Amino acid sequence: MALTTPSPPQEATPTLWTPFTFAVFRAIWIASVVSNIGTWMQNVAGVWLVTTLTTSALLVALMQTATSLPAFLLSMPAGAIADLIDRRRLLLFTQGFMAVVALLLGGLTLLGEVSAFGVLALTFVLGIGAAINAPVWQTVTVELVPRRVLGFAITLNGVSNNIARAIGPAIGGVIIAYYSPGWVFLVNAVSFLGTFAVIYTWKRQADVTSGPAENFMGALRAGMRYVQYSPAIYAVLFRTFAFSFGASAMWGLLSVVIARRLHLSSGSYGVMLSWLGAGAIAGAFLMGRVGNRLNYNQRVLLGTLVFVGTNVALALAPSILWLYPVMFVSGVAWLMTMTSFSTTVQLNVPKWVQARVVSMYMLVFQAGLSLGSVVWGELADRASLELALLATAGWMLLSMLLAIPFPMRSGEGLNLEPAGHWPTPTIAGDVDPDDGPVVVMVEYQVEPENQPAFRLAAEQLTRLRLRDGSLRAGVFTDIAAPTRITEFFYVATWGEHERQHHRFTKEDLAVEARVRQLHSGPEPPRVTHFLAFPKSTNVEVPTPYETMESPQ
Known part of the structure; x- marks a missing residue:
């Protein structure tokens, strides 16, 4: 039976359970729980296998790097691809690819043909599939539920991962103890099949193209430019890096703490991860009840403070009994912090990027x-x-100061649908989308007493022009007539300017309106489009000197 995205039931105040009323989200969520359990089983088996194959703490910590580095290398290309091609087909490819790699790692382990470096290498290849899969998987949630329940849907996605974290490590630890890590890798390969089947039956609505199609490099540049001129986004990025840099110590060194400092077995390592997962699940229900009392900025600060204590406890706790409650509270903090980052990003970004x-x-x-x-x-x-x-605890304590220059801004209530209010410019003749560059000029009449306010409003509008595709933008005053002010923005091609028409959102209308309210002329601001002079010669060319007849 094909899965479609039905209309939502009668609108009511959303709760944590509201996303489950959407059939496709519900099916994909269940399949992701199964797949995530397999992934966490694999993480435990991989880390523990390397721990038994080498005495180097660095090689053990590099398991986290082998998982994360592909995302560092491929996230941006993967994001551009996900915005350009059919997301359903991309998900089918990545799920199949990861199943094959997990199957190969399981087979080699059972045959005794794998080394610590081999596990690292195949974990890296598996991470490539995960890196390509991750951006499209994150954005699929936006297509499955309406914006008003997106925060709850993202929280449930975190719950999915943490249910798996609570169950997967324990199951993985038992299989490792009684059988072999190789069987864990094979179970992970099978776990991808449920997600593959659900995605295969999902009848996704085709995207409606707005403006000329983008190419890969152009899409990549547009994404980077959008982030560069979006304060709400780069504030999240600074805070995310600071938090993940510090939190990596817990993920990378937890197995070393268990094996080397406390001298315990793989089962204890799995139990510790289960406490983390249980805390994250509890955190979801806690956020559903009291989450509105804290904004996203406060949630991140609280989560960071908890991780300061987590690292101190891992360094000094005399026995594992002390670490059980610490891991539980850390799970709550992890979910609260990561969902705050993810929700803030997705609520502040329109669909096109x-x-x-x-x-x-x-x-x-x-x-x-x-x-x-x-x-x-x-x-x-x-x-x-x-x-x-x-040292990690000290880093995270200092990182809390980033809340001063980079406060996180909630995107709830923003209307990021395309405004679609710009009229199509009059064109004399044919213009190819690749023709360019293009200069757009908007002429205003602004009285001297309104010019300070106009300058401030125009600065915000200039940032929007640059964010949506302009290479340069600015405002100039006519020195002969100081009340005549011209805004200009410079775009690489005519096609890119057409895409700007579709990127300007209803939220941006308020910025443009503030600028236009300060225009005092009898007519609306005059908009003029200039295209770079054609390559073909269309003016009279003087005759070369040598061919000119001598004067009589």
Whole structure:
């Protein structure tokens, strides 16, 4: 039976359970729980296998890098691809690819033909599939539920991963103890089949193209430019890197704490991850009840403070009994912080650039995990495990100061649908989408007493022009007539300017309206489009000197 996205039931105040009323979201969520269980089983088996194959804490910590580095390298290209091609087909490819890699790793392990470096290498290849899959998987949620329940849907996605974290490590630990890590890898390969089947039956509505199609490099540049001129987005990116760089110590060194400092088995490592997962699940219900009392900025600060204590406890706790409640509270903090980052990003980004911005968010997050794993692992090898964990706690404490220059801004209530209010410019003759560059000029009449306010409003509008595709933008005053002010923006091609028409959102209308309210002329502001002078010669060319007749 094919899955479609039905109309939502009668609108009511959304709750944590509201996303489950949408059939496709519900089916994909269930399949993702199964797949995530397999992934967490694989993570435990991979880390523990490397721990038994080598004595180097650095190599163990590099398992986190092997998982995270592909995302660092491929997140941005993957985001551009996800915005350009059919997302359903891309998901089918990535799920099949990861199943094959997990199957290969399982077979080699059972045959005894794998080394610590081999596990790292195949984990890296599996991470490539995950890196391509992640941006499109994140943006699919936006298509399955309406904007008003998106925050709850993202929280449930976090619950899915943490249910798996609570169950998967325990199951993985039992299989490792009684059988072999190779069987865990094979189970993970099978777990991808449920997600593949659900995605295969999903009849996704085709995207309606707005403006000329983008090419890959142009799409990549557009995504980076959008982030560059979006303060709400790059504030999240700074905070995300600082948090993930510090949090990587817990993920990268937890198995070393269990095996080397506390001298316990793989089962204890799995139980610790289960406590983390249980805390995250509890955190989802806690956020559903009291989450509205804290804004996203406050949630991140609280989560960071909890992780300061987490790292201190991992360094100094005398027994594992002390760490059980610490891991539980850390799970709550992890879910609260990560859903705050993810929801803030997705609520502040329109659909046309969504996968690209999400991919950059994930790139920054994975960069923090990858770099942090190397730094803290190397410090643990060269100094001591305890010093590395205490240094991490100090880092996270200092990172809380970033809330001052980079506060997180909620995107709830923003209307990011295309405004569609710009009239199509009059064109004399044919203009190819690749023709350019293009200069657009908007002429205003602004009285002297209104010019300070106009300048401030125009600065915001200039940022929007640059964000949506302009290479340059600015405002000029006619020195002969100071009340005549001209806004200009410079775009690479005519096709890119047409895409600007579709990128300007209803939320942006308020910025443009503030500028136009200060225009005092009898007519609306005059808009003129200029295209670069054609390559073909269309003016009279003087006759070369040598061919000119001598004067009589």
